[in-house]
C-alpha cells in the first residue's frame with residue numbers, strides 16, 4: 289500500500305470486529321476501533337499498538353446520528369481521513385414473530401441498517417474527496433431466512449441491498465462496496481444463542497459443525513481474511529458482491 293489508509297471498524301471491541309480491526313492494522317491501515325463504549329475497545333487497540341500498528345478507541349452508538357458523525361470526525365482528526373469502513377456492529381433479539389416486540393424489531397434494524405446508513409453517510413465524504421474508498425458490510429446467512437429471526441433476517445437481507453446500491457452510487461468516486469455473509473462464527477453472539485437455547489456452547493458448536501460442509505464452525509479470522517481482500521488495492525474491480533463465508537455454498 290503506497291500511503292497509509294485509515295479504516296473504521298464498528299463493533300470492534302470483540303468477536304468478528306476485533307479480528308477485522310487487527311487484520312486491517314496488520315495490512316498497514318490505521319484503525320478507528322469503534323464500539324458502544326471506548327473502554328471496551330482497549331484490548332483491541334492494545335493488540336494493534338503492541339504489534340506496531342496504529343489505532344484509536346472510539347465510543348459511539350452507530351444507530352445515533354450525532355454519535356456516528358462525531359465518531360467519524362474523531363477518527364479523521366486523530367488518524368487521518370477514513371476511507372475504509374467496515375459496518376460490523378450488530379445485535380440479535382431473537383423471537384418467533386408472534387412473540388416479537390416492536391422494540392426487538394426496531395433495535396435490530398436500528399443497529400444494523402440505520403447504523404450502517406449513518407456511518408456510511410458520514411464516511412463517504414472522505415472517500416469521495418480521496419477518490420478512493422472501501423465499504424464492507426456484514427450480512428449473514430440469516431439473510432436467506434432463519435426461524436426466530438424475522439428482524440435479524442430482514443436487517444441482514446437489507447444489508448445486501450444497501451451494499452449493491454452503494455456500489456452503484458459510489459463507484460464513480462473509486463469506492464467499492466461489498467458484503468460478507470458469515471455462517472456460524474464462534475463469538476459471544478453465538479455463545480449467547482446457545483445459552484438462550486439452554487445448550488452447552490461446545491455441544492452447540494459440534495451440532496452446527498456437522499451441518500457445515502467443511503465440518504467446522506467459523507472463526508472471526510475467517511471473516512477478517514475476506515474483509516482484507518475486499519479492502520485491498522487490487523480488489524478495486526470487485527464491487528456490489530456478497531460473499532458467503534460459511535464453510536460451504538449458500539444461495
Ligand SMILES: NC(=O)c1ccc[n+]([C@@H]2O[C@H](COP(=O)([O-])OP(=O)(O)OC[C@H]3O[C@@H](n4cnc5c(N)ncnc54)[C@H](O)[C@@H]3O)[C@@H](O)[C@H]2O)c1
Nearest residue numbers: 299303304324349350376377378428470472473475476477
Ligand atoms: N457470529 C456469527 O455467527 C455471525 C454470523 C453472521 C453474521 N454475523 C454478524 O457479524 C457482526 C459481528 O458479530 P459478532 O458475532 O462478532 O458479534 P458480537 O456480539 O460478539 O460483537 C458485536 C459488537 O458490536 C457492538 N455493538 C452492538 N451495538 C452497537 C452499536 N449500536 N454501536 C456500536 N457498537 C455496537 C457490541 O458492543 C459488540 O462489541 C454482526 O453484524 C453480526 O450480525 C455474525
